[in-house]
Amino acid sequence: MSGTIVMPKLGMTMTEGKIVEWYKEVGDPVNQGEAILMISSEKLNQEIEAPIAGVLLNKNGEVEDELKVGATIAVIGEEGKTVLTNDNEAVQPTTAIEKPDNSDYTDVLVNKEEKTMKGDRLFITPLAKKMAKDNNFDMNLIKGTGGNGRITKQDIQRVLANGLDYKSDLPTQPASVDVEVVGEGLPPMRKAIARNMRRSLGQTAQLTLHRKANADNLIDFQKVLRKEIESTELDVKLTLTVLIARATVLALQDLKKMNSLYQDGQLTEFDEVHLGIATSLEDGLVVPVIKDAHQKTIGNLAREIKELTGKARNGEASGDLLSGSTFTITNLGASGIEYFTPILNTPETGILGVGAFQDELILTEKGKVKSVKKIPFSVTFDHQIVDGATAADFLTILTKYIESPYLLVL
Template sequence: MQGTIVMPKLGMTMKEGTIVEWYKEIGDPVAKGEAVLMISSDKLNQDIEAPIDGMLLARNGEVDDELEVGAVIGVVGAKGSVVPEIEKNASAPTVTAAEISKTTDQQSTVEKSSESKSARIFITPLARRMAAENELDIQSIKGTGGNGRITKQDVLRAIAELPKEEAAVAADTVKTRTKVGEGLTPMRKAIAQNMRNSLEQSAQLTLHRKVTADSLLDFQKLLAKEIESNAIDARLTLTVFLAKATVLALQSLKKMNATYAEGRLTEFDEVHLGIATSLENGLVVPVIQNAHQMTISQLAKEMKTVSEAARNGTADPGLLTGSTFTITNLGATGIEYFTPILNAPETGILGVGALQDELTLTEDGSVKVSKKIPLSLTFDHQILDGADAAQFLGSLSSIIESPFRLVL
């Protein structure tokens, strides 16, 4: 009996993973559930475990090699077993092993759902993406991989057979995409590719607005006193209040609480709020699942938990995927306005700047100093118009300026 180790899909946007470290050499004994290697994705590092007891029979890649999601990384089995030849980025179904991991089954299901009902086409994820980018009909491409699977090389061969002008354009597209993030660390490379993909796949526009924060800051002080006097374990930062206000605003405009991917627009009743968190060598977005069901104190505790897990590198992959909207706060850096890039496939992201002091006129004509919060809302103009985005910012501003709505 043999079991394959495959590249898992750790997040919605993950396409490839990088081998960071092998813990086992070929011939080493392994136990089911024992870590065999570490891989890196655009989100985090993750240990990959052996699917069965046995010994490591084959390794399909070394440190710093990139493999597509679903590709075979290694084979575990009994000593002396014959190991089938593994194509570099072949998905697990091409290996005639007795056990195929659940991850591979899921990847295969995704492929099947997009294939023609009349003919089953085997194609690697990278080859499918390249074919789509170059508007190639995959039914016309002959696959040379296992089970007739279409590989990257097959797509490149099809591009070469195009008329000269079309082939030149397609080749430039492939060349440009393979160079994105070249020479960077795995995490920075993944961030570079995700940011470029986000900008290329959406029509991003940013609206800016300042909101008076005096009432919100007074409300924060009031709750802080109540928390202290009642010995409640909660730390209510300004970001927590803004997160709660954002959740309420999203529930009033579902168009902003949505994702757009692979030609499908999905609007959500539930708010799964991403909180952009900076790391020493990059950026991740831990997710507060079902933030719409949480009180302010619950939201504060969950934000603290997931952010610390992300910074410590202990976040479960499930905490780093599935967001429907993201907040990114640069207030601590003194930045006022900026243009955040969408966390694809979301249709909106809110940037929060540093509090600003401004002189304002009161109703009686006197002058006072007010605190203002600069907000920067980036949205996908394919999905929403400027009026929709302005409506969302208006709703959010109204909640911030009437903070008692946060607890009513």
């Protein structure tokens, strides 16, 4: 009996994860539920546990290697047993194989696609393979220094600096230069953000509309609710962000085209609203998700927003809390920003930017000058899915709820 550990999908946009640390080596005994390694996704670090008890038979990557979601990371089973690679070919991963000094192509390596010139197979991590292909390297001419002779990222970097390890009678193509790798050299979270933002801009036709709403009634409404909360001693922190979130949820239910996802060639409109709340961290940004926000009262929204954003800032939010949103809100009001152009959290159709309150003078119907507070909104939408008129309608509906806030509790 053996158990396979695969790279989990910790978020809707996650496509690969990085191995941060191995807690076990090949041949080490492990218990069911024991942490085997730590991975880093685009949003958080997470320990991966053993699905069964046994011996770690195979490691399919080294520290800093990146594997696609669903790729095999490791195999656990009985000591000495044969395990299967991703291509279902049997190998004995716990057997060390030494390569004679005078050999060119006698490496015993494993990979589901690449073969050596003498019919042997090739061990290479996914990241190393990509780097080798980007630089037009013959992978058979590279000495692997990882477990079982696996070619790793460090081996490719060595070859980039010093040249190929082995000679070949076959002509090789020159290495390409200036290969663009999005986020290369950045910390894991920033690299993931870079990739997500580039992917978002590359896959969608983004346009942003702006509008201000009179916030005076919303501020008065907040004061009334806060007074009621104090009289009942409820543990609720009622911020204006909570009320804007409630207004957004209602607007999305009124205009479901904005509460939709476009993914894998399929457009899905949702009755349910799963609201993402963009939360800034010291070194990046995450989006905890309020699931079924349309079913939450204002008080419940307040509690969940406080709880989930707190977990996100403390690095305690699990993958399921950071995925599954159908629409996102991002608020730069605390930074004094009025209008901005938020980038879509793909595959969502829209994202709402909230700016800082502004004092403005208006002329009343009686001809008197009055000072009011305005709140600026910026909605970015995918023009492939909806037109400007639809996004404008969304802002109109949202403004209705902001300026008539008692509708939020009906």
